[in-house]
Amino acid sequence: MLNYIWAGLIIISLIFAVTQDITDLVQDPYQNGKEHSIEVIFPENGDPDKRQNVRFRIKGHEGTFEAAWRPYEDNPEMIISVDEDMPELWLDIARDQDSPTEEELLAEVVAFDRATRQAEIVLPEVYYVKLNAIATAAFNMAEFAVTLAIGLVGIMALWLGLMKIAEKSGLMYLLVKAVQPFMRFLFPNVPRGHAAHGVISLNMAANMLGLGNAATPLGIKAMEELQKLNPSKNRASNAQCMLLTVNTASIQLLPPATLVALIGTGVNELMISILIVTFISLLVGITAAKIYERFHPEDEHDENIPEDQKRED
């Protein structure tokens, strides 16, 4: 399933990007190569053969805008500072051009009349916006994934350290005994008194209280405990699937901090609806996992895994 969803996301992205870009090629929304008439306003005694900052007026549009004038042997160039009062088309080009900055437009002056200071300029051509956008997104997100993972190091270490103390001191055992009945229902294959029960209950508690920072490391620790009981090394066990389902449905007594930040005090009103919904989705998730469990008997040995996927990490 994950294979199909994953490949599906990538393929759908490509199809939509290509479709959009072909539509753009046909409809030419950026009017690539079009000559725009402007009037260049040089500073007093300004010599068009020298580099200088100028202003200019776009024909048929209000206001004057800033640019740097760059005379070259063949055609001069203008580095235009993008201004939000510019025509819509110019802003679109600035936003979607293949350039590291959206603040500047590099225009080529194809005709310039020294007497009247009238000029014809060509703006950068814009092609394949969506294809470039999805490629950029792929690279950016890959980088972001690493930032996200590395950001976990500290909190992970903190909670793993604390959990180790809890284990060694027997505190975990007390907790395990307390939550046993409920955990035996959700995770029947985990032996009585196993540390996994304790960590899972902590993970759930953290989720309920909206403590995302604690929930993730505790969930990972719980997964590790369940992995010790998993006969197969790279195939999830039923218990692990249940833990994951419980975490994605995540019953929440307190709304997550992001939501509070977004809607402020209005969140109090939503507490009841969130509580009801999260409870129902948790129930549905657990039921679904229980049903799936019946059709997926626990792996006995590693042999159940096809040869080509049997490699160890």
Added chain:
Amino acid sequence: MRTIASFILPLIIVLIPLYGLIKKVHVYEVFVDGAKEGFHIAVRIIPYLVAILFAIGMFRESGAMEFFMMALAPVLGFLGFPVELVPMAIFRPLTGSGSVGVLAEMIATYGEDALVVKMAATMFGSTETTFYVIAVYFGAISIRQVKYSVQTGLIADLAGIITSVIVVRILFG
């Protein structure tokens, strides 16, 4: 409730070493021993997270979302599901930051008190970013075959999405 939540974290962090100390555990040594795994786990997650996030990033940028909204509009309208919620419903299981963006945009467009915003906020508050959870939790223990967990996660999400609309309509509608 919020007060309890603010107390509970520091309390746990203090209580665990304290209990260890009483039980004569070498708390510092044991802590460091446990903590050193943190780095390895985080690094182990990276390939899984990269795989999931880059695919979702591409999907987000491709403009496919707008198409789905248009395609689904008549069906959903018939079922009484507000079309404005489609981006939230699709993005919520995929990306946490993406769905925050969707919600912020909805608040800006419709105002805090709009019914659809309440529905979207309930959806956001009551479900998790399923694919992120899968990448992180299973990545940490190097599990690649996730069995039916995607299905059950998404079923739970779907239940959350549908009940959000119903519950908010009953409570505030």
